[in-house]
Amino acid sequence: MVVIGAGPVGLTAALLLAAAGVRVLVAERNTTTSDEPKAISLDDESLRTLAAADVLDAVLPIIVPGTGTRYHGADGEALFQARWPVPYRHGYPFKNPFAQPALEQTLAVAAAAHPLVELRFGCTFTGLRQDGAGVAVTVADGAGARTIRCAYLLGCDGGRSAVRRALGIGMRGRSHDDPWLVVDTVGDTRDELYGMHLGDPARPTVVIPGVDGRCRYELRLRPGEAEPGVPVPFALIRDLLAPHRVIDVDQVERAVVYRFHSLVAERWSAGRVFLLGDAAHMMPPFAGQGLNSGVRDATNLVWKVADVLAGRLAPAALGTYEAERASHATATIRLSEKLGRIVMTTDPRVAHRRDRWARAVLATPEGRAFLEEMRYRPVPDVSPGLCAPDDPAGPLVRGPVRAGTVLGQPRVFDLDRHRVALFDEVLGRGWAVLGIGLATAAWDGLPATLTAPAPRLVAVGVGDRRPAARAGVARVVDVDGSLDRELAHLEGRFALVRPDRYVAATWRPGDAARVETALAPYLAQPAAPTAARTTHDLSTTR
Numbered sequence: 001m002v003v004i005g006a007g008p009v010g011l012t013a014a015l016l017l018a019a020a021g022v023r024v025l026v027a028e029r030n031t032t033t034s035d036e037p038k039a040i041s042l043d044d045e046s047l048r049t050l051a052a053a054d055v056l057d058a059v060l061p062i063i064v065p066g067t068g069t070r071y072h073g074a075d076g077e078a079l080f081q082a083r084w085p086v087p088y089r090h091g092y093p094f095k096n097p098f099a100q101p102a103l104e105q106t107l108a109v110a111a112a113a114h115p116l117v118e119l120r121f122g123c124t125f126t127g128l129r130q131d132g133a134g135v136a137v138t139v140a141d142g143a144g145a146r147t148i149r150c151a152y153l154l155g156c157d158g159g160r161s162a163v164r165r166a167l168g169i170g171m172r173g174r175s176h177d178d179p180w181l182v183v184d185t186v187g188d189t190r191d192e193l194y195g196m197h198l199g200d201p202a203r204p205t206v207v208i209p210g211v212d213g214r215c216r217y218e219l220r221l222r223p224g225e226a227e228p229g230v231p232v233p234f235a236l237i238r239d240l241l242a243p244h245r246v247i248d249v250d251q252v253e254r255a256v257v258y259r260f261h262s263l264v265a266e267r268w269s270a271g272r273v274f275l276l277g278d279a280a281h282m283m284p285p286f287a288g289q290g291l292n293s294g295v296r297d298a299t300n301l302v303w304k305v306a307d308v309l310a311g312r313l314a315p316a317a318l319g320t321y322e323a324e325r326a327s328h329a330t331a332t333i334r335l336s337e338k339l340g341r342i343v344m345t346t347d348p349r350v351a352h353r354r355d356r357w358a359r360a361v362l363a364t365p366e367g368r369a370f371l372e373e374m375r376y377r378p379v380p381d382v383s384p385g386l387c388a389p390d391d392p393a394g395p396l397v398r399g400p401v402r403a404g405t406v407l408g409q410p411r412v413f414d415l416d417r418h419r420v421a422l423f424d425e426v427l428g429r430g431w432a433v434l435g436i437g438l439a440t441a442a443w444d445g446l447p448a449t450l451t452a453p454a455p456r457l458v459a460v461g462v463g464d465r466r467p468a469a470r471a472g473v474a475r476v477v478d479v480d481g482s483l484d485r486e487l488a489h490l491e492g493r494f495a496l497v498r499p500d501r502y503v504a505a506t507w508r509p510g511d512a513a514r515v516e517t518a519l520a521p522y523l524a525q526p527a528a529p530t531a532a533r534t535t536h537d538l539s540t541t542r
Contacts, residue, residue, distance in 0.1 A: 001305065002027065002137050002150040004125045004163050007034065008100065009277035009294035010156030011107035013302050015053035018116040019429065020306035025148060026111060027123040027139050029157075033104035037184045037254050039291035040097055040208050040216050041066070041195070044084070046295040047092035048409060048501070051424065055110045062102040064211055065093040067193045069288070071343065073355035074200055080362055081194060085373035086400075086485070091409035091422045095288060097195060097208045097216070099184065125162050128153060130271045152305055152318075153273045156294075159261065161279035167270045173263035173333070176284065176340070179221040179228065180260070183237055184253040188215035188245060195288070197343050201351040204344035206285075207244065214253070217241060218285070220344060221257065228257045260284040260340075262333050268322035274301060281329045286339035287377070289332045296380065300325050303430075303499035304386070312431075312453045317386055317522040324385035331378035381405055386498070388505035388518030397506065399489030407501045410482030415466065415475040423483070426476055428456045430499050437462035437491035440470050442509045449516050449523055450496055450505075462491045 001017055003010045006028035017024045042050075042063060050056045068083035084094040111117045123141040130136070135153045139146060155163025164171075190209040198205040206218040219240050226232050232255045241247050261282040268280050277294030301321045307313040345351050361367030369375060383389060383404030390403050401407055409423045431454035435443060438459070451457070459467035461477035462484060469475065478484045487495075496504040496515070505515040 001025070001152055001154070002135070002148055003154045003156055004028075004137075005155070005157035005161075005277075005279070006030075006104070006108060006111075006119065006121065007156060007158060007277070008039065008103055008107060008291055009298055010154070011104065011111050012049065012053060012295055013154055013156060013276060013298040014111050014117050014119075015055055015107065015114065016049070016298055016302040017306060018111075018114045019052065019054050020303065020310075021116070022306050022309060023116045023118075025118045025150070026120065027125060027137075028119075028121050029124040031122045033101065033108050035101050035254065037182050037216065037256055038100045039103075040100070040210075040285075041288040041292070042096045042098055042103075042295075043288070043292045044088070044090040044092040044094050044096075045299075045406075046292050047096065048090045048424070049295050049299045051092075052299075052429065055107060058106050058110055059098075059103065062106060062211060063093075063096040063098045064193060064209065066095040066097055066195070067093070068095050069195045069197060070192075071358075072196060072198045072200075073358070074348065074351040075355070076198070076200065079355065079358045080368070080371050082372060082374045085369070085375070086408070086482075089408040089410075089482075091411075091424070095195070097210050099210055099214060100291075102211075125157065125166075128163070128166055128273065130273065135272050151272065151309060154301070155273060155275045155279045156277050156298075157279055159263075159278040159282050161275065163273065164265060164275055164279050167267075167273060167275075169270065169275070170266050171263040171282075172266060173261065173282075175261045175263075176259055178259065178340075179226065180258050181217075181219045181221050181226060181232060181237070181240065181255065182258055183217045183219070183241065183255045184210075185215050185217065185241070185245075185247060185251050186213055186253055187248075187251040188213050190215050197286075197339075199343050199345070199351055199354065201346050201348045203240070204346065205244075206344075215245075217244065220346065226257045228259055230257070232257060262337055264326065264330055264333065268326060269318070274318075274321060276301065280325075281333065283329075283333040284336040284340045286344060287332060287336040289336065293329050293332055296328070297321075297325055299500050300382070307453065307499070312523075314522055320382075320385040320522070324382040328378055328380045335376065335378060379405075382502050386504060386519070386522050387502070388507075388515045390506060391511060391514060397489065399487075401486055401490065401495070401503055403503050403505050405503060407495075407497055407503055408482070408486045409501070410486055411479050412476040412483050413479050415477060420479055423476070424501070426456075426458060426474055427497065427501075430455050432456040432458055432497045434458050434460050434487070434495040434497060435467075435473070436460045436487050436493055436495060437465065438467075438494070438509070440468045442494075443470060443473060445509050445512070446494070447512050447516055449520070450512060453523060454496065460487055462488050 001024040195208040204220040208216040276297040
C-alpha cells in the first residue's frame with residue numbers, strides 16, 4: 001500500500017493499515033510535518049479510531065479532555081453549551097482541543113517506529129498508472145525519480161491534492177470570501193474544558209483553550225484588515241485580542257489569515273486509487289468536523305482494503321466507500337455553512353433574531369435537548385452500503401443501534417477474563433458476531449458465511465442476566481447501564497459488527513438467509529489469502 005500525504009489523515013490511515021498487518025509506504029512532499037494552525041478538535045469517534053491504530057496513549061497527552069462548545073449571544077451572555085447526548089458513548093471525551101502540529105509530530109513518530117510503515121519526507125508524488133492488478137506510483141526525492149508498485153493508493157494529500165488532479169477528478173461547491181484570522185497563542189491562563197463561539201456581530205470570534213497555556217483564537221476580519229498570504233502585523237493581533245487577553249509578540253505561536261471552502265470531490269475513487277480527507281472534501285471549521293471527517297474516511301476505508309488483501313472480503317466491498325461516506329460528509333459541510341451564517345453572522349439584525357429564537361427554544365424541554373444535545377448534527381449511517389437492512393416485515397428495531405449505525409463503546413464486565421473493559425477490547429480488531437440475550441443453543445444455527453470473517457463471537461447478557469458459558473464464545477454483562485442502553489432493544493437477535501464498529505446486520509435465529517443474501521457480494525471470497533496479499537510487498541524501480 002502507498003499513502004500520499006503525511007498529514008493527520010494520511011498518518012492515521014497508515015497506522016490503521018499497519019495495525020491490520022499491511023505494509024505501507026507514506027510519501028510526503030514536505031521535508032517535515034506541518035506547522036500550520038489547521039484543525040483544532042478531535043472528537044470521541046476519532047479518539048476511538050486512534051485507539052484502534054495503537055497510538056491513543058501517545059495522543060492523549062496533547063489534548064484537552066473537552067466537554068463541548070459554549071455559544072454566546074450578541075450581548076456576550078452564554079446561551080447554551082452543546083454536548084453529546086450520551087456522555088462517553090464511544091468511550092472517550094466528546095470534543096477535545098489539540099494543536100495540529102503536535103498531533104502530526106506524534107503520529108509521525110509512531111509511524112516511523114512501526115516496522116510495517118516506511119515514512120518518507122521530501123518525497124513528491126508525480127504520477128500514477130494502474131491496471132487490474134495494482135498501481136504504479138511515481139515519486140521523486142533527492143535520489144531521483146522512482147516507481148513503486150502497490151495494490152492500492154490512498155490520496156491523503158490535502159485540498160490541492162496532486163493525486164486527485166492526476167485522476168482528473170474535479171470538486172463541486174463554493175469558496176467563501178470571508179477572511180478569518182487564526183492565532184495560536186501561548187502563555188494563556190484560560191482553563192475551560194470547552195470551546196467558545198462568541199456571536200458578537202461586530203467581531204464574531206471562536207476561542208478554544210488548549211494544553212499547557214495554549215489557546216486558539218479565530219476572529220472574523222473586516223475588509224482591508226488583512227489578507228491570506230500576507231504577514232499579519234503584530235499590532236493587529238494585539239488589538240484584536242485585547243478584549244480577551246494581553247499578549248506579547250513572543251506569545252504568538254503562529255498567525256494566519258484563511259478563507260474557507262465548501263467542496264466535495266466529484267468522485268472519491270478511480271480504480272484502485274482512493275481520496276480521503278481534504279482531498280475528497282473541504283468544509284468551514286464552525287462544526288469542528290473537518291479533520292474528524294477525514295479520520296472517518298480512514299476508519300471506513302482502511303479495514304476494507306486490509307480485508308480484501310487478506311481474502312476476507314471481495315473487491316466489490318471497496319465500492320461502498322464513497323456510498324457510505326459522501327452523504328454524511330456533504331451533510332456536515334452544510335451544517336458547517338449554516339453555523340457560519342447564523343452563529344458567526346456580522347448582521348446585528350440576524351444576530352438578535354438568532355438570540356431571541358435560541359432563548360425561546362431553550363425554554364422548552366424538547367428545544368433545550370435539540371440545542372444542548374446537538375440533535376441538529378448529522379448522524380453517520382452506512383446504509384445502503386456494506387450492510388443488510390433490517391427485515392422490513394419483522395418487528396421495527398427501536399434504539400440507538402440498528403443495521404447501518406455505529407455501535408457505541410460501553411464499559412462491560414468480561415466474564416471470561418474477570419475484569420471491566422471497554423467493549424472494543426473484547427471485540428478485538430476485526431469482525432464480531434454478538435448474540436444478545438440469546439439461549440446457548442441459538443449459536444448452533446449460525447451460518448459459516450457470517451462467521452467466516454468474524455474472529456470474535458460474543459454473548460451479551462441483557463437485563464441483569466448472565467449468558468451461559470459456551471466454548472469459543474466470549475461473554476459480557478452490563479456494569480453501568482451503558483451496555484443495556486446500546487443493545488437491550490436487540491434482545492433475541494444476533495448482530496454482525498464490522499471492524500469499524502458499524503453494524504452490518506441484525507437478525508433473529510432462523511432469519512440468517514436474508515442477511516447472507518444481502519452480504520454475499522461483499523463477503524464471498526473463493527481464493528484463500530496468501531502471505532503476500534496480507535502484507536503486500538512494495539516493489540520499487542528507478
